Amino acid sequence: xxxxxxxxxxPKSVDELLSTLAELQGPRHLLAGGTDILVKAKDxxxxxxxxxxxxxxxxxxxxxxxxxxxDLGANVTMTDVERSPLLRAEARALWDACxxxxxxxxxxxxxxxxxxxxxxPAGDSIPALYSLGATVHLRxxxxxxxVPIEALFTGPGKTVIAPDEAIVRLSxxxxxxxVGAFLRLGQRKxxxxxxxxxxxxxxxxxxxxxxxxxxxxxxxxPTVVRAPEVERLLAGxxxxxxxxxxxxxxAASGVTPITDVRSTKVYxxxxxxxxxxxxxxxxxxxxxx
Ligand SMILES: Cc1cc2nc3c(=O)[nH]c(=O)nc-3n(C[C@H](O)[C@H](O)[C@H](O)COP(=O)(O)OP(=O)(O)OC[C@H]3O[C@@H](n4cnc5c(N)ncnc54)[C@H](O)[C@@H]3O)c2cc1C
Numbered sequence: 404x405x406x407x408x409x410x411x412x413x414p415k416s417v418d419e420l421l422s423t424l425a426e427l428q429g430p431r432h433l434l435a436g437g438t439d440i441l442v443k444a445k446d447x448x449x450x451x452x453x454x455x456x457x458x459x460x461x462x463x464x465x466x467x468x469x470x471x472x473x474d475l476g477a478n479v480t481m482t483d484v485e486r487s488p489l490l491r492a493e494a495r496a497l498w499d500a501c502x503x504x505x506x507x508x509x510x511x512x513x514x515x516x517x518x519x520x521x522x523x524p525a526g527d528s529i530p531a532l533y534s535l536g537a538t539v540h541l542r543x544x545x546x547x548x549x550v551p552i553e554a555l556f557t558g559p560g561k562t563v564i565a566p567d568e569a570i571v572r573l574s575x576x577x578x579x580x581x582v583g584a585f586l587r588l589g590q591r592k593x594x595x596x597x598x599x600x601x602x603x604x605x606x607x608x609x610x611x612x613x614x615x616x617x618x619x620x621x622x623x624x625p626t627v628v629r630a631p632e633v634e635r636l637l638a639g640x641x642x643x644x645x646x647x648x649x650x651x652x653x654a655a656s657g658v659t660p661i662t663d664v665r666s667t668k669v670y671x672x673x674x675x676x677x678x679x680x681x682x683x684x685x686x687x688x689x690x691x692x
């Protein structure tokens with residue numbers, strides 16, 4: 404761990420962070436809440452280099468509502484999400500994911516920027532952000548670019564974030580009347596990484612007809628994935644129990660999970676059907692209020 408941290412820098416502003424990233428040679432690691440990177444460093448999985456502490460940067464905090472979108476600073480924590488009535492009302496899948504994750508001590512430090520940049524296929528905010536159609540804003544001294552969340556990940560732990568870039572915020576389109584849900588299965592209720600997770604966000608008509616839906620699955624592929632075949636099945640149809648079960652089975656048949664320390668591929672596939680069906684049932688409950 405000590406060898407991993409050759410020095411720690413603490414920029415006072417985002418501009419200073421970006422010029423530091425532009426000037427640095429060799430491995431550099433942003434430190435936000437530290438709940439992923441410190442564990443990895445202890446396990447010898449972080450290359451020795453310069454650490455840059457972004458946790459104190461208040462510019463990266465805050466949940467801001469605009470007419471068409473909600474902006475979330477990279478340093479917004481899972482606790483911040485859990486305490487936001489706006490996000491509970493308008494980004495329920497993300498709210499559920501943050502409410503379910505870790506335990507309170509972890510949620511107090513776990514940032515959305517860190518969850519996303521860590522790029523784990525089991526990262527709980529990520530399926531929720533897929534279902535909400537989130538955009539990730541990356542900034543460097545070269546400028547800012549907006550990357551749809553689904554284009555951010557190239558493999559487990561891998562993203563398109565360049566060495567001189569930082570996530571500055573995430574933005575969620577505001578969709579009036581949308582309902583959402585996130586469900587996960589872990590070894591225990593708390594402090595366990597998801598074996599399988601599913602998020603769904605949809606707009607439903609008065610008769611529960613699906614006007615638009617996005618469904619995403621976690622921990623069943625090298626990255627979080629959308630389930631487009633499920634979304635097509637649901638489009639224009641009323642969400643009733645038979646359709647929900649069919650959607651679950653279709654989602655399960657479309658994934659190729661692996662067996663690892665947390666679960667087997669057989670169990671994961673079967674549980675995909677369950678979490679998708681239950682997530683859709685939550686949409687109905689929430690639409691009915
Ligand atoms: C006991 C325990 C339980 C956990 N439970 C869960 C759980 O239930 N669900 C879940 O999803 N996760 C869980 N985690 C993992 C972790 O808490 C989350 O992934 C968390 O959101 C990471 O955020 P962080 O701020 O701590 O990131 P850090 O550890 O500080 O950083 C993680 C990675 O992101 C990079 N990074 C951070 N900020 C930025 C930025 N602004 N721009 C670019 N890169 C950046 C860092 O360089 C690093 O590579 C758990 C961890 C522990 C230790």
